Amino acid sequence: MAISVRIPASLRTLTQGKEEVAAEGATVRAALDQLDKTHPGIKERLVDDKGVKRFMNIYLGDEDIRFLDALDTPLKDGDSLTIVPAIAGG
Amino acid sequence: MTAFLRPPKLDSILDGIGNTPLLRLRALEPKGVEIYAKLEFMNPGGSVKDRAARQIFLDAIACGELTKDKILIDSTSGNTGVAYSLLGAALGYRVTLVMPSNVTQARKDITRAFGTEIVFSDPMEGSDGAIRHVRRIVEADPERYYYPDQYSNASNWRGHYLGTGAEILSDLGDKITHFVTGLGTSGTMMGVTRRLKEHTRPIVCLAMEPADAAHGLEGLKHMDSSIVPPIYDRSLHDGTVTVDTDRGWDMSDRLVAELGLHVGHSAGANIFAAMRLANSLSEEGKTGCVVTIACDRGDRYFAPMRWEKRYQW
C-alpha cells in the first residue's frame, strides 16, 4: 500500500524539511517501520512499547488511530496519515 | 530587603498576581539539599505568565503604545493568552490571540470565557507557526493592533526580574544556591537569572530544554529547532540541562499522587530537573538549596485525546 504521511514541524529535521513523505505498508505499524528505514529515528519519536506515545497523535484521514485499531489499523493505497503533536510548544 | 506579602484584601485582580508561595518538596530531597517549587499556578490566571502579561500591559499603557482603540494581539501556546485575556477584561482592552489549534481544549475554553477572540494557526507548525501567523495579521492591518510580541518584549522578563526573582531572594534569604527552569519565551529564566545574578553570593542558574524537538512539554521550546526568542540571551545563565518528555510527565503523575501537587508537564519537568540536580549535589557530598517553578496547574491538560475523539480544526 503506497500512502502519504504529513510531518509536523518538530519532526522535519528527520525528513530534510519535507512536510509530506511517502511510505508503504499494509498497517500503520508496517508503514512506520518502512518510514523509519527512509527517515531513521522517526519511529522512536512516535511510538514506545505501549503504542503511540502519550504526547503524539496519528490520524488516518480525520480519525485518531487510537479509536481505530491503533498501530494495527489497516491501510489502503492512497491513504493519508497525519502526525500531530498533542501540544503546541512554547 | 523588602518583604513580599500576599495581601489579605485586594483592590483589583491585578494585585493578586505575584507573591506566590514557595513549596518545599521534602519528599524529593536527598541528604543535605533542599528543593523548593514556586507555585505560580496560584496567580489569578493560573500560571506564571500572569506576571509577564501584567508587565507587558502596564508598560504598554504607560508609554502610550496600547490605547483603547487598539486590539492587543499576540501568539501564545495558551497560558499567556489566558493572562492577556484576564488583564484585557479587567482593564477594558480587547484581546485577540493566535494559538496553534492543538493547544488543549481547556486553554481555548478559558480564554474564550474572558471574551477573547481566538485565531487558530496550523497545528502542524507548532508555536513558530503561530508567531508567523500573527505577524501576517498585523502586517495586513498595523493600525488596528497593538502587537507586544512576548518573545521580543523586555517587559516579559522584567515582570520576573521585579517579581519572581526578587521574591525568591526575599523568601529564601541567602539560602538559595541553584535555580533551574524550562525555557518557553525564556522570560522566566531571563528575568529571574538577571535578579539572582545581582545577589552578593553567586547562585548557579541553569536553563532546561526538552531533550528532543518532537517533545510533549507544553509551553517549552527546543531552541535548536525553533525560532529563538530575541529576549533569550544564552550568556546570562551558567548552563543548560535537558529533560525527556516522559520524565516530565511521570513526575507530574507522581507529584499529584504522592504530594497532592497537581501541576502541568513543564512543572513536572522543572521539578524533575531540580531533583536530579539536588541528587548530583548530594552525591558529591555538597549541601545546597535548589529552586524551580511550578508553571501551571494540571487541570489545564487532562490528556486531551483520550476522550476527545477529534480535534476541532
Ligand SMILES: Cc1ncc(COP(=O)(O)O)c(CN)c1O
Ligand atoms: C506551561 C508553561 N510552562 C513554561 C512556560 C515557559 O515560560 P517562559 O515563557 O517564561 O519561558 C510557559 C510559557 N510559554 C508555559 O505556558
